[in-house]
Amino acid sequence: MTSNPEGSRIKAVLGPTNTGKTHLAIERMCAHSSGAIGFPLRLLAREVYDRVVAIKGEAQVALITGEERIEPPGARYFLCTVEAMPLRSTVRASGDDGSLAFVALDEAQLAADRERGHVFTDCLLHARGREETMLLGAATIEPLVRSLVPEAAIESRPRFSTLRHIGARKLSRLPPRSAIVAFSVEQVYAVAEMLRRYRGGAAVVMGALSPETRNRQVAMFQSGEVDYIVATDAIGMGLNLDVTHVAFASLTKFDGVRQRRLIPAEMAQIAGRAGRHQTDGTFGTLAGIKGPAPEFSEEEVYAIEEHRFAPLTKLFWREAQPRFDTLATLIADLEASPDRPELAPAVEAIDLAVLKRLAAEDLADGVKGPGMVRRFWEACSLPDFRQLGPDVHARFVARLWQDLRGGYLGADYVAARIAELDRVQGDIDTLQGRIAAIRSWAYICQRPDWVLARDEMAARARAVEARLSDALHGRLTERFVNRRTAILMKTLGTDPALLPVSLAQDGNLLVEDEPIGRIDGFRFSVDHSASHDDRKMLLAAGEKALPRILSERAETLIASDMADVSIAGGALHWEGHQLARIEDSGDPLDPRLDPARELGFLPEAARARLMAALSQWLAAKLSPLAPLAKLAEAAKNPAAGSQARALLLNLLAGHGVVARENAGIEHLPKEMRPFLRRLGVTFGALDVFAGALLKPAPRTLLHALGRDRRPVHDTMQPVIEAGRRLPAGYRSVGRQAVRVDVGEKILRAAHQTRAEKAKRRFVLDPALAISTGLTPESWRKLLAAAGFRYQPARQLAEGAFGPPAPGTWQWQPGRNRKPPTKPAAKVPANSAFAALADLKVP
Numbered sequence: 001m002t003s004n005p006e007g008s009r010i011k012a013v014l015g016p017t018n019t020g021k022t023h024l025a026i027e028r029m030c031a032h033s034s035g036a037i038g039f040p041l042r043l044l045a046r047e048v049y050d051r052v053v054a055i056k057g058e059a060q061v062a063l064i065t066g067e068e069r070i071e072p073p074g075a076r077y078f079l080c081t082v083e084a085m086p087l088r089s090t091v092r093a094s095g096d097d098g099s100l101a102f103v104a105l106d107e108a109q110l111a112a113d114r115e116r117g118h119v120f121t122d123c124l125l126h127a128r129g130r131e132e133t134m135l136l137g138a139a140t141i142e143p144l145v146r147s148l149v150p151e152a153a154i155e156s157r158p159r160f161s162t163l164r165h166i167g168a169r170k171l172s173r174l175p176p177r178s179a180i181v182a183f184s185v186e187q188v189y190a191v192a193e194m195l196r197r198y199r200g201g202a203a204v205v206m207g208a209l210s211p212e213t214r215n216r217q218v219a220m221f222q223s224g225e226v227d228y229i230v231a232t233d234a235i236g237m238g239l240n241l242d243v244t245h246v247a248f249a250s251l252t253k254f255d256g257v258r259q260r261r262l263i264p265a266e267m268a269q270i271a272g273r274a275g276r277h278q279t280d281g282t283f284g285t286l287a288g289i290k291g292p293a294p295e296f297s298e299e300e301v302y303a304i305e306e307h308r309f310a311p312l313t314k315l316f317w318r319e320a321q322p323r324f325d326t327l328a329t330l331i332a333d334l335e336a337s338p339d340r341p342e343l344a345p346a347v348e349a350i351d352l353a354v355l356k357r358l359a360a361e362d363l364a365d366g367v368k369g370p371g372m373v374r375r376f377w378e379a380c381s382l383p384d385f386r387q388l389g390p391d392v393h394a395r396f397v398a399r400l401w402q403d404l405r406g407g408y409l410g411a412d413y414v415a416a417r418i419a420e421l422d423r424v425q426g427d428i429d430t431l432q433g434r435i436a437a438i439r440s441w442a443y444i445c446q447r448p449d450w451v452l453a454r455d456e457m458a459a460r461a462r463a464v465e466a467r468l469s470d471a472l473h474g475r476l477t478e479r480f481v482n483r484r485t486a487i488l489m490k491t492l493g494t495d496p497a498l499l500p501v502s503l504a505q506d507g508n509l510l511v512e513d514e515p516i517g518r519i520d521g522f523r524f525s526v527d528h529s530a531s532h533d534d535r536k537m538l539l540a541a542g543e544k545a546l547p548r549i550l551s552e553r554a555e556t557l558i559a560s561d562m563a564d565v566s567i568a569g570g571a572l573h574w575e576g577h578q579l580a581r582i583e584d585s586g587d588p589l590d591p592r593l594d595p596a597r598e599l600g601f602l603p604e605a606a607r608a609r610l611m612a613a614l615s616q617w618l619a620a621k622l623s624p625l626a627p628l629a630k631l632a633e634a635a636k637n638p639a640a641g642s643q644a645r646a647l648l649l650n651l652l653a654g655h656g657v658v659a660r661e662n663a664g665i666e667h668l669p670k671e672m673r674p675f676l677r678r679l680g681v682t683f684g685a686l687d688v689f690a691g692a693l694l695k696p697a698p699r700t701l702l703h704a705l706g707r708d709r710r711p712v713h714d715t716m717q718p719v720i721e722a723g724r725r726l727p728a729g730y731r732s733v734g735r736q737a738v739r740v741d742v743g744e745k746i747l748r749a750a751h752q753t754r755a756e757k758a759k760r761r762f763v764l765d766p767a768l769a770i771s772t773g774l775t776p777e778s779w780r781k782l783l784a785a786a787g788f789r790y791q792p793a794r795q796l797a798e799g800a801f802g803p804p805a806p807g808t809w810q811w812q813p814g815r816n817r818k819p820p821t822k823p824a825a826k827v828p829a830n831s832a833f834a835a836l837a838d839l840k841v842p
Helices: 019-031 042-056 108-112 117-126 139-148 185-199 211-222 266-271 298-306 327-334 351-357 361-366 368-382 390-404 411-420 428-446 455-480 485-491 532-557 598-602 603-622 625-636 642-653 669-680 696-704 741-756 765-771 774-784 836-839
Strands: 010-014 034-038 059-064 075-082 104-105 132-137 153-156 163-170 178-181 203-205 229-230 245-248 252-256 259-261 281-286 314-319 343-345 501-502 508-511 514-520 521-524 565-568 569-575 577-583 592-595 657-659 682-683 687-690 720-722 730-733 734-738 788-791 809-813
Touching: 010 019, 010 139, 010 455, 019 034, 019 042, 019 104, 019 132, 034 042, 042 211, 075 245, 108 117, 108 132, 108 139, 108 314, 108 598, 117 139, 132 514, 139 153, 139 314, 163 298, 178 809, 185 455, 203 455, 211 229, 211 455, 259 598, 266 298, 314 428, 314 741, 327 351, 327 368, 343 514, 351 368, 351 390, 361 390, 368 390, 368 774, 390 485, 390 734, 411 455, 455 485, 514 532, 521 598, 532 598, 532 603, 565 696, 577 598, 577 603, 592 603, 598 603, 603 625, 625 687, 625 696, 625 774, 642 657, 642 669, 669 682, 682 741, 687 741, 696 741, 730 741, 730 774, 734 741, 734 788, 741 765, 741 809, 774 788
Parallel strands: 010 132, 010 153, 034 075, 034 104, 059 075, 104 132, 163 281, 178 229, 178 245, 203 229, 245 281, 314 343
Antiparallel strands: 252 259, 501 508, 508 514, 514 521, 565 569, 569 577, 577 592, 657 687, 682 687, 720 734, 730 734, 788 809
């Protein structure tokens, strides 16, 4: 419905949220040669500033708030907070020289606000554009606009989408893209903490945030990084968000005087954030916090859904152009009553409260004359960004006035105050306190006649606020956002193939760059830093992605020709984890592989390909055991005879080495020895062994396969130091151990010398033994074990000269045989056991 008095240049566009009022004002302003829009929040002013800059360019657009002033020399479009609108002080009637072509006031119904209403009322009554003026607000202000601005054309705009009540919902049942509204910092934090725990987190928006922090928090929500936003009722002041549902954590608030229930119009202003343009929205309350869930009455639901609210009956007013003759005159004008019935005297705001407190103190004695009184009032009008109340704020203003009374604040003094706040350490509350304090100094630095080097100081204050804002955003995100959980909450119900899980080079399993665990080998483990509540979800996400990830990992391993796969402890290992156990199949070159439990997550086809590739790789690695395989095959041959097969089985049990006394060689027919020698078997004086299996490769393999539990020597040196447990293939000779084939070589040389000398006693040359590393003592112990007896030479007589005679050796093989069994003692004839002695064992 439109009421358009002829010739009117003032238009009031009224209606609920999501009617496009602000968008219309932006379009109308950009269609004029110049213009300004006043907003209730600097956050909203900043948002619209960015939009207009995109249309008109930075050189033509200005942003003016209490703490920030971006004003290019040729600016023609001004986006301001209502208190900072240049129209209030420079242009108070249409047609004045230098006036702007277009002026708009957003959220005009805030003229009924106790704290700031008088500022909105002043703009509504006096701020005019040369060509067009727009008053934007809720329909509740329509009767007062008709009365106070009768020349205005009233245009009612319907909401683009419907708003529907869906009752109370627990956090676990909140739909995605929801905004939860709370009315205290403590409640905002509590709700955000629970959302982090159960739904991955939330963005946080409060009026005390700097524009940079607020924009980055909103950007997280708008981009879908988080599906929830927790905010104070500042969200109702035109912040454009893609919200589908608004949940009220409470329906009461403290309005500066008392705790009261929201009126339906306030509820609707907040609930109206749900649904944008043609998208319908819902609203309700939040259950399961503390105590019973808040509930809307049927009348409140009807009013919100149908946009029917009681009209405003009064707007707050305060003299906008008081007299500055004396402090008493100024206070009297500020406390004066309006002369129209539609207006009510403004409640004492904090600026007036500070003025009255300081006017009663000694520091006000020197405030004389209109210029000084005006300057004193401007100091008292410093906003209380820290929200500490009139008493504390008055002390800050008093300290400020002591410096301002004499002229300007010194640049060094302001720089020092700003530097004190330039610290990004601390928790959320600490950083918010510093941001509030730096906002005060940013406001002070914006005043044209308060600070020397104003532009430099203002830039410093903005830079500190930006750094603090970045730090605050980081703390908020760290505390209230679990990005990993948020991503998983969105994707766990989808097709596993679409789950955004990837494997990093370092083995971390990532969901959109957020770690959910690690994969070592083919074993998945949940991120150790995850909370108990998150572990199940991370495990479920990992297991959904494992078939695909592990299949890719298996193919990569196969393509690398089993790079970094090792054999140890009777199993195949990769990246420190077991792939498969190696089971004995009877064929040393073709063992059986038992896959590890972790390979069970591989799809069957991928697991079969991997096991086949592992078997092929292992077969190639086992080639040094070919001599052992020949022995095993011969042991199965019936033609070898039972005695030869028994010896072969002893050799297989000893993995290629068996002591001669344990080999059963005394039962082996001599005609079978050539057959065994062709298999590589050596019949030594002390040991029977397969020489090919005494090399490092087969000995290391046998140990790694778990076949030979004895220690293994990596290089199989001829002689090593003896220990408590000898490596496989060695024989102890005192403090040293000699490899059995090397020991046999030394013994054969001794027998050859004995045969050549053909004497009972003979001399042996130790050169061969010493060249292998044996000491003379160890050499003698080796020969003694083989039946050689050493006879030291006689010492030279006293006074004789010349080399001593060498010691001699004598071969006495019987000395190494076991002593004969002692005959059984005779039983006395009169013994009770005498009869048993004659019994014969059948």
